[in-house]
Structure formats: structure tokens, C-alpha cells
Amino acid sequence: MDLLTFATAGSVDDGKSTLIGRLLYDTKSIAEDQLDAVERTSRRLGLDETNLALLADGLRAEREQGITIDVAYRYLQGKRRKFIIADSPGHIQYTRNMVCAASLADVALVVVDARHGVTEQTRRHAFLLSLFGVRHIALVVNKMDIVGYARQAFEDIRDEGTAMLTELGVQGMAAIPISALRGDNMVAPSAHMPWYDGPVLFDHLENVHVADEPDSPARFPVQYVLRPRSDEFHDYRGYAGQVAGGVFRPGDDVVVLPSREYTKIVAIDGPTGPLTEAGVSRSVVFRFADNVDISRGDLVCHPDSAPAQVRELDATICWMTREPVRPGTRLLVKYATQCVPALLDQIDHRIDIRTFDHQAADVLELNDIARVRLRTTEPVMCDAFHDNRTTGGFVLIDPATDNTVAGGVVATTVGS
Incomplete structure (x- = not known):
């Protein structure tokens, strides 16, 4: 079976957690003790029916407030x-x-509430x-x-949402009317x-064709150097x-990179032994023909497709903290296994989430894009995000507090 990760999004109270709970319930993917706990909580809250949303809202604060705060991860298995x-969360x-x-x-x-239609938060999430590179988006009209x-x-x-997604350049689109509470068109x-x-x-989730990522140049960000101390592996690097x-x-x-030292791969080790090749998302260990100087944060790639080493990045970011930011602010850029x-340097424009128009701005506030x-x-080795989601995505960190203050994607690299 292949593995598919899907996210729910939408405005507050559109029924995202209930949708997840209904999927888990109708596919019999819930342990009895979990269901018993949710039923007890529902009775304690004075509800006449079991609140299936509680199957997704795992934090105590979420259950008490009836909202989703953190990202809740759940697991489900279908036939394919x-x-x-x-x-x-929708807030x-x-x-x-x-x-x-x-x-x-x-x-x-x-997820869209059938009573309210496409809202500003729907547009923000879309x-x-x-x-952030999600190529397949289904508009799920809930509470039918x-x-x-x-x-x-x-x-x-459906027509308004499809026009919105088309404007955003989404190609894999679908629209499905449901009632998560009643189970209509769920399973x-x-x-x-x-x-x-x-x-x-x-059925849509089971059969949606997630096309392979576009062919991208070979990239291997080094995470850790292995030098066992035992006599048996004293020559292993x-x-x-x-x-x-x-x-x-x-x-x-x-x-x-960045040293520009050349070598040859002599072996690729996987969890169960040597491999004949390693593709995207494969966690492996490389062994090289030469004892080159390599450390965490370095990037291994093919010589004919190496990225430029640049000092300036044009990027789109989502500012995630209440403290506003202005040009001249010092930050840390964390991408792949490197942090610099x-x-x-400058704010080119802010994006109006209602119209997607560009607005002049000299300061960014919470949730501004x-x-x-x-x-x-120092030089960085990254790609444009549309070429590689891993080496083209990053987070910004406040060096004074170590708090993550923004997430972003590289649009273009500037200079060398």
C-alpha cells in the first residue's frame, strides 16, 4: 500500500474535526477504549449524541473548549x-x-459550511x-x-470555490457535498x-492520483556523520x-557544497543493508571514495546539477508571531539541515487574502503573508520551492528567543 498524507482546512466550526471523526468511525478505525472515552466526554458535556469531533481533538483544552488548537494527527487504513x-485548526x-x-x-x-459558503479564512487556507505545494485540493461542502x-x-x-482554486493555480480539484454529522457521502x-x-x-481519497513530484536534481542534505568507535567498524565513515x-x-x-569537493559514492547503506539506489524520502547512509571534509548542513549533489551558492533570497513568508517585523530585523534561516x-532586507508587498492583490507594506503583523x-x-545552497519542497522551504527563527517566527518558501535565488 502507498501512504497518503492529507490535511483538513477551513473556517471555524465548518466541521473539520467531525469529518475526521466520522471517517475513523465509519471505517472502524477506532479502538474501543478511545470510543468509550469520547462517549463519556460527550455525556459529561451534556450532549445527546456522541461528538465524533473529539476523536480528532486530542488536547484536553480542545475537548473542553470544543475547538481545534494544535494539529491533530490520526492514522487510517483503507483498501488501497x-x-x-x-x-x-480553523481559528x-x-x-x-x-x-x-x-x-x-x-x-x-x-471544508466549507454549506450555510456560509467560501469565507475569508477559506481563502486564506486555500x-x-x-x-506550500499541495497540488490536489478537494472542496468539501459540509452540513448539507x-x-x-x-x-x-x-x-x-462549488462554482465559487473552483474559481478560487483556479486563480491560485491548483490543477487537481474536486468538489464533494457531505454531512459529516450524519455520514452522508462520507464512506x-x-x-x-x-x-x-x-x-x-x-473513495476520492483512496483513488486520487497523486502525481510524482516533478523531476528534480539530486539533493542529499547531510544530517549526521557516523564514525563508530568499535574495533569492528574502526574504518567506517x-x-x-x-x-x-x-x-x-x-x-x-x-x-x-559549500566546499566544492568532488568524490564518488562507493556504497549506500539502508536500514537492512546495502542499496542499489536511493530516491526521494529514503533515509540512508552514504560512503564515499575519499575522506573529504563533510559535516552537518553540507549538501551532496551531482556535479552537473548543483545549485548556486547565493546570499540573497526572494521568498514568500507567513509571519507567525504577535511581535511585528520590519526590514532590518536579524533572523536565522533554517532550511533542510542548515541554519544561517x-x-x-526588504518587504516587497503584502498579499490581501480576500482578493490576492499585492499591497505596499513596511511592517508585517501576525498571520500576514x-x-x-x-x-x-554566508552562502546558502537552496532551490526554488516549485523545484524542490525540501530545499526550497524554510522557517525563520528569532535568534534571541529561538522561537520560530515565520514559515516560507523560496521563490527565486538572487546573485551568487
Whole structure:
């Protein structure tokens, strides 16, 4: 079975957690003790029915407040796929949590309340999903039972949402009417909506074709240097990490950045022994023909496709802290396995989430999304995000507090 990670997004109270709970319940993916705990909590809260949303809202604060705060991860297995579910919060103050879910997702479900349609927060989340590389987005129109399962209500929202996603450049789109509370079109077709002839939600997730990532140059960020001290392995020197792009094989000529030292891969070790090749997301250990100077943060790649070493980055960021930021602020850029000091050189524009228009700005506030220029104190080896999600994505860190203050993606690299 292949593994699919999908995230939920949408406005507050649109039913994201209930949707996840219903999927888990209807596919019998819940342990009895979990279900018993949720039933007890529902009774304690004075509810007449079991609140399936509590299956996703794991934090005590979430259960007491009836909202999602953190990203809740759940696991589900179908007939064709295994799933990792990331239920992200809808409240605007937790946009940073939603960014974390979007950065890991292959597919996203943008949940819309059939009564309210596409809202500003719907647009915000859709923009973030497209920004962080989610290529397949399904518009899930929830609470159809409240609007009498009206076909026109669904089609109006479908048309508006499709236009929004098209404007954002999303190509893998779908629209599905459901009632998560009643189970309509979740795992089985609904008798209340005979006019809908598309797949139910679970079938869509089981069958959506997640195209392979575009061919990207070979990238291997070094995470750890292995030098065992035992007599048996006293000559062993390996470099551990996760392949971030392309394919590596024993015998490949490679270059190590930033030192620009050249060598050859003599062996690739996996968890169960030697490998004949290592592709994207494979965690491996490389052994080289020469004792080159390599440390954490270095990048191994093929000589004919090495990235430029640059000091300036054009990037789009989402500012995630209440402290505003202005040009001239010193930050740390953390990308792949490297962390370097940087300066927020300029703010090109802020993006109006309602219209996607560009606005002039000299300061960024909490949840602002903006195009900026970053200048680093030493050369960095990264790619544009549309070429590689791993080496083109980053977080910004406050060097005084070590707090993560922004997430971002590289649009272009400037200079060399």
C-alpha cells in the first residue's frame, strides 16, 4: 500500500474535526477504549449524541473548549492506501499550525459550511495550501443536511470555490457535498443527494492520483556523520540523511557544497543493508571514495546539477508571531539541515487574502503573508520551492528567543 498524507482546512466550526471523526468511525478505525472515552466526554458535556469531533481533538483544552488548537494527527487504513490525517485548526490565531500541516500534505480537504459558503479564512487556507505545494485540493461542502441537501446550494459554493482554486493555480480539484454529522457521502453514497454522481469522500481519497513530484536534481542534505568507535567498524565513515531530490546510486560522481569537493559514492547503506539506489524520502547512509571534509548542513549533489551558492533570497513568508517585523530585523534561516544568520532586507508587498492583490507594506503583523527579500551572512545552497519542497522551504527563527517566527518558501535565488 502507498501512504497518503492529507490535511483538513477551513473556517471555524465548518466541521473539520467531525469529518475526521466520522471517517475513523465509519471505517472502524477506532479502538474501543478511545470510543468509550469520547462517549463519556460527550455525556459529561451534556450532549445527546456522541461528538465524533473529539476523536480528532486530542488536547484536553480542545475537548473542553470544543475547538481545534494544535494539529491533530490520526492514522487510517483503507483498501488501497494507508493515511496520515492532519486535522488543522480553523481559528485565524492558529494559522501557523495550519501551515505546519500544509507543508507535509499530499492532498488537502478544504471544508466549507454549506450555510456560509467560501469565507475569508477559506481563502486564506486555500492560498496557504497552494503556497506550500499541495497540488490536489478537494472542496468539501459540509452540513448539507442543514440546508435540506439542496443541490443549488452545493453548486453555488462549488462554482465559487473552483474559481478560487483556479486563480491560485491548483490543477487537481474536486468538489464533494457531505454531512459529516450524519455520514452522508462520507464512506457510502447518500440517499439524500441522488443528484450527486461523483465519488464519496473516502473513495476520492483512496483513488486520487497523486502525481510524482516533478523531476528534480539530486539533493542529499547531510544530517549526521557516523564514525563508530568499535574495533569492528574502526574504518567506517558514513554520512546519514534523507534524500531530498533525484536518485543516487553507488558509483555516482558527486560534489559536496559549500566546499566544492568532488568524490564518488562507493556504497549506500539502508536500514537492512546495502542499496542499489536511493530516491526521494529514503533515509540512508552514504560512503564515499575519499575522506573529504563533510559535516552537518553540507549538501551532496551531482556535479552537473548543483545549485548556486547565493546570499540573497526572494521568498514568500507567513509571519507567525504577535511581535511585528520590519526590514532590518536579524533572523536565522533554517532550511533542510542548515541554519544561517540572515537579515530581512526588504518587504516587497503584502498579499490581501480576500482578493490576492499585492499591497505596499513596511511592517508585517501576525498571520500576514508577504513577498520579502532575505540576505544571508554566508552562502546558502537552496532551490526554488516549485523545484524542490525540501530545499526550497524554510522557517525563520528569532535568534534571541529561538522561537520560530515565520514559515516560507523560496521563490527565486538572487546573485551568487
